[in-house]
Amino acid sequence: MCKYFMILLLLVTSVCFSQSKNISGTLKDSSTRHPIAEATIIREPSGFSDISDARGKFSFRAPGAIDTLLISAVGFQTRAIPANSIRNGQIIFLQPRAVQLADVVITGNTTNPYKAISETDIRLRGVSNSQEVLRIVPGLFIGQHQGGGKAEQIFLRGFDNDHGTDIRLSVDGMPVNMVSHAHGQGYADSHFIIPETIASATYKKGMYDAEKGDLAVTGFVDFHTADHIDNLVKLEAGQYNTYRALAIVNLLGQQQQQKDRTWYAAGEYRYSNSYFDHPQYFQRANFFTKYNGKLNAHNTLSLSAASMYSTWNASGQIPESAVNSGLIGFYGALDPKEGGITSRTHINAQLATTLTNHDLITNQVYYTYYNFDLHTNFTFFLEDSINGDEIRQREKRNMAGYNGSYLHQGYWGNTQLITEAGINLRVDQTYNSALLHTMDRYTLLNPLKLGDIGESAAGIYANETFHFNNRFTLNAGLRYDQLYYRYNNKLAEDSAFSGTGTYRAQNYTISPKLNFYYQAAPHLQFYLFTGKGFHSNDARVVVAQHGAETLPAAYGSDLGTVFKPVKNLLLNAAVWYSYLQKEFVYGGDGGTVAFSGRTRRIGFDLSARYQPGQSIYIDADLNYANGRSLDDPAGQRYIPLAPAWSSTGGITGIFKNGINGSLRYRWLGNRPANADYSLTAEGYFINDVVLNYTQKKYEIGLTINNLFNVKWKETQFETVTRLKNEAPADGIAFTPGTKFAALLHFSHFF
Structure with missing residues (x-):
């Protein structure tokens, strides 16, 4: 249908x-x-x-x-x-x-209410590291519980997205999220992106865009790398033996750039022992290259390739009880064998074809090879009082896909119509996806999960935008997704299956969207978004359930406004609602399936951007979310780790004499750590500062994280743990946030 x-x-x-x-x-x-x-x-x-x-x-x-x-x-x-x-x-x-808020224009046919904010933020604030890549989204918080090598935990709109379960990330149209991942569904490790190569970011909150399918529940973020970057060499050094070297080199001369052909290569190397008592020995190497050029008057080709390799030790999550008893310090470790190795290599090709009537056809193909090997210990001696509870999660993955779209603009009477239709194809194949009980990282004690995963997804969509006049715009979209799953179980002892062999399942979903935009005044727009979205579940869950009830629907609505009361003040505000059906969730750390019922979240977002003078820029975001489970008993309906109140903001100065910088804050309020709120995940308020002196050929800068050296907990979980020769205890386990950390950098432009 x-x-x-x-x-x-x-x-x-x-x-x-x-x-x-x-x-x-x-x-x-x-x-x-x-x-x-x-x-x-x-x-x-x-x-x-x-x-x-x-x-x-x-x-x-x-x-x-x-x-x-x-x-x-x-x-x-x-x-x-x-x-x-x-x-x-x-x-x-x-x-x-220089960026001026006065240049921001609000019009009736602007269909992304975050457009103006994203443009000004990334130009003024930029991104100095891979974590800042995600923090560019207002209201999005991240938490790292392996010190930098593992993908960040993501929080947005009252959701604990884990590492990407309900948020869709992409770079140049290529997905970052990994489905049916060894650690968790939608695992999104963005550390292969070199921050200085990012030219812009497009994001929206909610499930309201037909071209976005799986995982786009709380929203999506599309990063776009630059087609051209000036030659650059950058060196960084800071506390805790932290070092970084970056080089970006143009591979074509000025004459080719005049012909709309560009090609550059970028490489970086990072090393840090980090602020933990147990040195991290973290190191990561990244390489990226991109070519963009006209083939002829109607075709433009973009080719890019990247490779990332990272290795680290980790302090992991530690129980509050161990710190309170004095067994270890706030930055200490209980299992020094935690850590991991991960790598990712990809190629990406995009062809944009302009027809004689200005229609646009895009074709994209991509391929990624990915390797993941993670060693963690959350419970210490709870399950194995002799050898400990260390686990190893690993996989090797091939991922390939195709994205195609057709865009046409025309008129029906005096109504401007914009039609977009597209298709998305993706195939993931993992080899020896494993969950293993180990000791000293590589000594196998007991295999818990072992098999090969095959997952294929096909989606088609159509989007129609009606610009009826200069005040009223309507967007209607429809999307169909079909998913196929295969799991080759290699472990006879796995109780989730009747034996070794191949198990198959499939499911599908239809996702309608309907969005309204109304220009009430020259500087005031209202919008109403409605839609249905979804996130897929791990293939091991789906085949075990024969595909039934494993593609739950998410419904949402936003009512908001974009408002410029004066030329140098921009406001964006929205109240929103989301509802999720029941679902089965695969827990990668235990190889178990957890059932959760219906959930409801209500909240509001408020963003303000103010420019009191040409050189000063002030920004602030305030977010609130009230999330509850609908099927649990009264008093046990809190959603663990779901943020309630949060805020970010800062002041940025860019002066003609070359001095520029910013002072920023991040505040995350207390939130429940379990369903009855008997345990609290403590909030935090920290400040970061950046100071630079920039000239045409060079830049000298200083970055300080946690300016006032606050002790804070970056990630927190309710965890039943058992220390050696002690009784089990239920409480908060946490990873400490960074101490005061200063980093100097020098950049040369040529």
């Missing part, structure tokens, strides 16, 4: 596209000659607007008089161009300038 509806939708809209637009152009940066995406083009005096696409292209149909095109983009000078002086297909150059 879904497939027929989508075909009908495409046929109807293709009939409607009988009118062609007669004003079109391409926006480019005057200094780099690169396309400018997400710029706003307003037709005066009608007020109708368009947004430039990833190619920098815009186009209008002109039913009436157009005196002027007003073009604005964050980080560029606004231009007013007489419409009669523009030739169709003309290239229009914008002059770069």
Whole structure:
């Protein structure tokens, strides 16, 4: 039924596209000659607007008089161009300038309410490390409980997303999340991204976009790497034997860049013992290269490749009781054998084809080889009082996929229509995915899970956006996802299965979306989002349940506003609701399946960006979420570790003499650690500071994490633990957050 509806939708809209637009152009940066995406083009005096696409292209149909095109983009000078002086297909150059909130324009056809905030934040704050890559999203908190080598735990909108269960991450259209992962569903290790290569980030909260499928429940984050970066060498050194070296080199000359061809390579190496009593010996090497160039007038090819290798020791999670008794210090360790090795290598190819009517066809293929080997001990001597409870989780993975889309803009009468249809294909194959009871990392005591996983996913979607006038826009989307699972169980002792052999299952889901946008005033937009989403579950769960009830639905709604009461103040506010059905969840640390019933979350988000002067920028985000389980008894309905109150913010200064920097804070309130709130995961308030002196050819800087040296707990869990020769105890186990940590850096641009 879904497939027929989508075909009908495409046929109807293709009939409607009988009118062609007669004003079109391409926006480019005057200094780099690169396309400018997400710029706003307003037709005066009608007020109708368009947004430039990833190619920098815009186009209008002109039913009436157009005196002027007003073009604005964050980080560029606004231009007013007489419409009669523009030739169709003309290239229009914008002059770069310092970021000004006055350049942010709110229009009725802006369908991403976070667009302005994301553009200004990443340009002003940037990202200095792989953790900051995720913190760019307002309201998103992360926690590291292996000191930097393991993927971060992610919190957003009252969800403990674990390492990515309900948030979808991608880079240049390629998924970061790993399904049916040895450690947990949706495991998203973004450490292969070199922060300095990120040009922009697109994100939305909620489950309201048809082009996003599996895992996009609390939202999605798409990182986009730069097509061109100036030559750069950067050296960093700081406390706890922390070092980093980075180099970015352009591989094509200026003449090729003038022909819209760029190619660069970036490499980094990091080392740190970290702030724990037990040295981490953490090291990671990253390499990334990207080519982007025109093949001809209608085709642009982007090729990228990356490789990451990381190894570390870890202090892991320690019981509060062991610290309180004086057995170990706040930064101590109970099992010095924890740690891991992980690597990821991928290639990514994207071809963008522009048709003669300005339609856009994109084709993308990608391949990733991934290796994961993690050694942890959460319970110490609870299960094995002699050898300890150390576990080893490992897998080798091949992941390949294809993304294709078609984008068409046209008119039905005076209503502008934007149609997008696409297909997503993905195949994951793991080998010897294992959960093993071990000692001294590699001595096998008892295998708990062992097998090969095959998972395939196919999704199709259609998206229709109606710009009825310069005030009202409607977006309707529909998505269909079909998933296939295969598990080859190699362990006869695994009680979840009747024996060794191959087990199969499949399931599917249909996800409708409906979104409304209303421009109430020139600087005020309201929006209402509604939709259904989902997250898949581990293949080992699905085949054991024969596919039944293993693709639970998530329903949500947002009511919000984007408001500029004055030219240098930007506000974004929303109240939201989400509801999740029952689901089966595979616990990678124990190889068990946990059942959870229905949940309901209600909350609000508030973001403010204020620029009191040209050189000062102030930002603040305040978030609240009330989450409860609906099927548990009264008094036991709290959702463990779900954040309630949280806030981030800071002040940034960028001065003409080259001095720039920021002072930032992060506050996470207390939250329940278990269902009856008898245990509390303690909140924290910490500050970070960055100071730089930047000139044309170099930059000298200082970064300080935890400026006031607060003792804080970065991650916390209710855990039953047993220390050697002691009785079991139920309480909080935690990983301490960083101490005061200063890091100097020097960068040379050439």
